[in-house]
Amino acid sequence: MTEAAPGAEALMPWFPVTLRMDSAASALVVGGGGIAANKVALLATTEAAITVLSPDLNAELVRLVARGRISHDPVPVSREVLGKHLPGKRLVFAATNDRAVNRLVAEMARGMNIPVCAVDDPDPSTFITPAIVRRPPVLVAISTAGAAPVLARRLREQIESLLPAQLGRMARFMQRLRPAVAALHPVAETRRRVWERFLDGIGSEQALAGDEAGARLTLEREARGETGSGEVWLVGAGPGDADLLTLKALRLMQNADSVLYDHLLPPEILERVRRDAERVFVGKQRSDHALPQPAINDELIRRARAGERVLRLKGGDPFIFGRGGEEIEALMAADIPFRIVPGISAANGCAASAGIPLTHRDCAQSCLFLTGHARADGTLDLPWDTIARRGQTVVIYMGLGGIAMLCERLMRHGLPPDWPAAVVEKGTQPDQRVVVGDLRSLPEQVMAEVFRSPSLIIVGEVVRHRVVSRSVSPDVTAGTGGGPPEVV
Numbered sequence: 001m002t003e004a005a006p007g008a009e010a011l012m013p014w015f016p017v018t019l020r021m022d023s024a025a026s027a028l029v030v031g032g033g034g035i036a037a038n039k040v041a042l043l044a045t046t047e048a049a050i051t052v053l054s055p056d057l058n059a060e061l062v063r064l065v066a067r068g069r070i071s072h073d074p075v076p077v078s079r080e081v082l083g084k085h086l087p088g089k090r091l092v093f094a095a096t097n098d099r100a101v102n103r104l105v106a107e108m109a110r111g112m113n114i115p116v117c118a119v120d121d122p123d124p125s126t127f128i129t130p131a132i133v134r135r136p137p138v139l140v141a142i143s144t145a146g147a148a149p150v151l152a153r154r155l156r157e158q159i160e161s162l163l164p165a166q167l168g169r170m171a172r173f174m175q176r177l178r179p180a181v182a183a184l185h186p187v188a189e190t191r192r193r194v195w196e197r198f199l200d201g202i203g204s205e206q207a208l209a210g211d212e213a214g215a216r217l218t219l220e221r222e223a224r225g226e227t228g229s230g231e232v233w234l235v236g237a238g239p240g241d242a243d244l245l246t247l248k249a250l251r252l253m254q255n256a257d258s259v260l261y262d263h264l265l266p267p268e269i270l271e272r273v274r275r276d277a278e279r280v281f282v283g284k285q286r287s288d289h290a291l292p293q294p295a296i297n298d299e300l301i302r303r304a305r306a307g308e309r310v311l312r313l314k315g316g317d318p319f320i321f322g323r324g325g326e327e328i329e330a331l332m333a334a335d336i337p338f339r340i341v342p343g344i345s346a347a348n349g350c351a352a353s354a355g356i357p358l359t360h361r362d363c364a365q366s367c368l369f370l371t372g373h374a375r376a377d378g379t380l381d382l383p384w385d386t387i388a389r390r391g392q393t394v395v396i397y398m399g400l401g402g403i404a405m406l407c408e409r410l411m412r413h414g415l416p417p418d419w420p421a422a423v424v425e426k427g428t429q430p431d432q433r434v435v436v437g438d439l440r441s442l443p444e445q446v447m448a449e450v451f452r453s454p455s456l457i458i459v460g461e462v463v464r465h466r467v468v469s470r471s472v473s474p475d476v477t478a479g480t481g482g483g484p485p486e487v488v
């Protein structure tokens with residue numbers, strides 16, 4: 001009838017601590033193989049002196065010992081030898097492949113009250129090592145108390161991807177500024193709120209990026225209770241597959257106050273933006289501009305001035321046919337701080353997911369990215385002689401509407417009618433379609449199959465080198481081989 005009281009979980013025989021391993025400390029590793037090498041490498045991230053006890057060393061240990069700082073005693077392990085090495089050690093690893101030897105080391109170390117870990121053998125051990133995520137001085141340790149090391153490793157991978165690479169930079173910045181903030185706010189509770197606001201605001205991004213002056217200014221403002229100015233983050237969201245977002249893009253998506261996005265972004269990506277962030281659609285469908293470019297620029301500036309962290313999320317890469325350059329120029333003119341995060345462009349994404357290499361040593365030494373977006377009067381003013389060349393791949397963005405004209409120009413300027421070409425619609429997305437053909441056939445094929453935007457055209461002999469992985473698209477056959485046009 002009675003339920004277990006909250007907090008009445010099983011008592012743990014393990015307690016996590018962070019041990020001081022400074023230059024006054026020394027550690028012993030018994031063993032000369034791969035496991036011992038791992039422990040030595042781990043210890044070598046501390047200041048402690050390290051001794052390795054083993055008649056032989058593997059190549060990795062030889063390399064570590066050769067770097068200095070680590071001493072090696074090449075004698076066989078015995079009670080006598082251990083009696084000489086153990087006293088005074090702060091930590092001991094028993095890491096030979098002989099369980100009996102490891103247990104001897106553990107028993108003797110325990111007798112001297114020295115923390116000891118016999119690897120893969122928790123019973124005689126007085127400590128076990130956790131899986132570690134290192135962002136010095138930040139350390140995250142994950143322990144399953146030896147129950148499931150593989151689970152611990154998996155958790156470590158997940159945490160690795162969550163924590164910014166430069167987290168240590170931020171921690172050091174906060175450490176340096178602690179005395180100043182403490183002087184300004186003697187009450188702990190207010191001080192805590194200042195730091196929390198700092199971490200939630202643009203200051204943390206500034207500190208992560210190494211912009212110490214900017215971060216300091218933001219913190220000072222926040223410490224004085226002023227609202228800081230905002231910032232614009234121009235972020236590439238990749239070609240549509242949410243798993244192709246960069247870690248940095250994801251982090252900024254989680255921190256933004258508002259997001260300005262256009263039609264290229266599928267809902268799966270928008271879903272990953274922080275739930276409370278205000279979503280502003282700014283359009284950009286061909287000839288159906290929800291907001292003209294100058295109005296987008298103004299909106300970015302207005303929001304940043306109001307103190308918002310504004311995310312300008314773009315399909316693909318912001319600097320590849322993304323008008324990112326124009327937006328940045330407007331921000332610079334208005335003196336608004338900004339950050340640019342690259343994304344996987346449609347060319348890279350579509351090439352990979354359609355299995356078409358962009359360069360190939362046999363047939364494509366260069367690759368050209370081109371816009372096929374015709375002017376209002378329907379003309380396409382491009383240097384056709386440079387484009388219609390063998391030995392290169394031509395990737396055409398925004399070319400679907402003008403595909404007939406594009407193919408015709410390429411043929412008129414020298415490429416043969418059977419020159420390979422492909423169109424990838426909604427590349428990297430679950431409903432991606434690929435049509436493979438040549439310059440003569442392609443316009444009719446995409447018409448027949450009713451291809452829509454976003455579609456990318458890839459022209460060149462690389463199309464013949466198309467590879468299709470069975471695990472990706474089971475119903476596709478590879479190559480064009482001059483056979484019938486293929487729609488996937």
Ligand code: SAH
Nearest residue numbers: 316317322345346397398426427454455456
């Ligand atoms: N900045 C973007 C390109 C914007 S221009 C980038 O780097 O990818 C818009 C054009 O990109 C579309 O007309 C289409 O040609 C191409 N495109 C973008 N995403 C695509 C996708 N998932 N599949 C095919 N083409 C895509």
